[in-house]
Amino acid sequence: DTEVTQTPKHLVMGMTNKKSLKCEQHMGHRAMYWYKQKAKKPPELMFVYSYEKLSINESVPSRFSPECPNSSLLNLHLHALQPEDSALYLCASSQLISRRGYTFGSGTRLTVV
Amino acid sequence: GNSVTQMEGPVTLSEEAFLTINCTYTATGYPSLFWYVQYPGEGLQLLLKATKADDKGSNKGFEATYRKETTSFHLEKGSVQVSDSAVYFCALMEDSSYKLIFGSGTRLLVRP
Numbered sequence: 001d002t003e004v005t006q007t008p009k010h011l012v013m014g015m016t017n018k019k020s021l022k023c024e025q026h027m028g029h030r031a032m033y034w035y036k037q038k039a040k041k042p043p044e045l046m047f048v049y050s051y052e053k054l055s056i057n058e059s060v061p062s063r064f065s066p067e068c069p070n071s072s073l074l075n076l077h078l079h080a081l082q083p084e085d086s087a088l089y090l091c092a093s094s095q096l097i098s099r100r101g102y103t104f105g106s107g108t109r110l111t112v113v
Numbered sequence: 114g115n116s117v118t119q120m121e122g123p124v125t126l127s128e129e130a131f132l133t134i135n136c137t138y139t140a141t142g143y144p145s146l147f148w149y150v151q152y153p154g155e156g157l158q159l160l161l162k163a164t165k166a167d168d169k170g171s172n173k174g175f176e177a178t179y180r181k182e183t184t185s186f187h188l189e190k191g192s193v194q195v196s197d198s199a200v201y202f203c204a205l206m207e208d209s210s211y212k213l214i215f216g217s218g219t220r221l222l223v224r225p
Contacts, residue, residue: 040218042216043202097211101213106155
């Protein structure tokens with residue numbers, strides 16, 4: 001299995017809703033990442049997990065809450081989002097201390113109304 | 114800090130034309146360099162990579178050579194197809210943090 005699987009593919013949520021994005025990989029990668037990508041922009045790093053522990057938080061607002069319950073799963077919990085948070089959210093994974101690059105999922109396209 | 118600069122797009126070519134997308138970088142240490150491709154509505158796919166100076170990455174007819182003297186990693190393809198239409202991102206991986214830093218992306222449109 002050489003894929004990163006993200007669900008759902010599309011999500012529409014209101015500003016008072018709570019929702020979660022899910023990411024799964026079975027490649028044995030011990031580093032996992034959340035990126036945010038706005039239209040016509042490059043991906044921006046949000047969070048990095050290594051060995052299931054949060055190692056980097058790129059000053060992301062607390063309405064985004066990541067969770068790594070085990071080495072294969074990564075969640076992003078969303079609460080009280082704003083319309084400007086609408087974007088493509090990408091999950092990625094990699095081997096630790098590796099120069100092979102990241103494997104990305106197909107993303108969740110989030111619309112906040 | 115470390116950064117990647119790509120040529121502005123869109124780049125519009127006719128099928129079978131030669132492609133060059135310029136990429137230069139600024140980095141301390143010895144970063145690894147990557148090209149990722151993003152097709153409409155999809156995530157990013159690794160196209161090719163190079164981990165040290167003078168390495169050439171290649172895949173699906175695309176090539177790029179890690180040039181430390183010019184801090185460049187230009188993407189080339191000898192004959193593009195309509196199916197190559199996508200956004201191409203140049204990226205570097207810091208050798209200290211293993212963070213992946215992207216350039217702004219270059220949209221390629223290939224016309225039949």
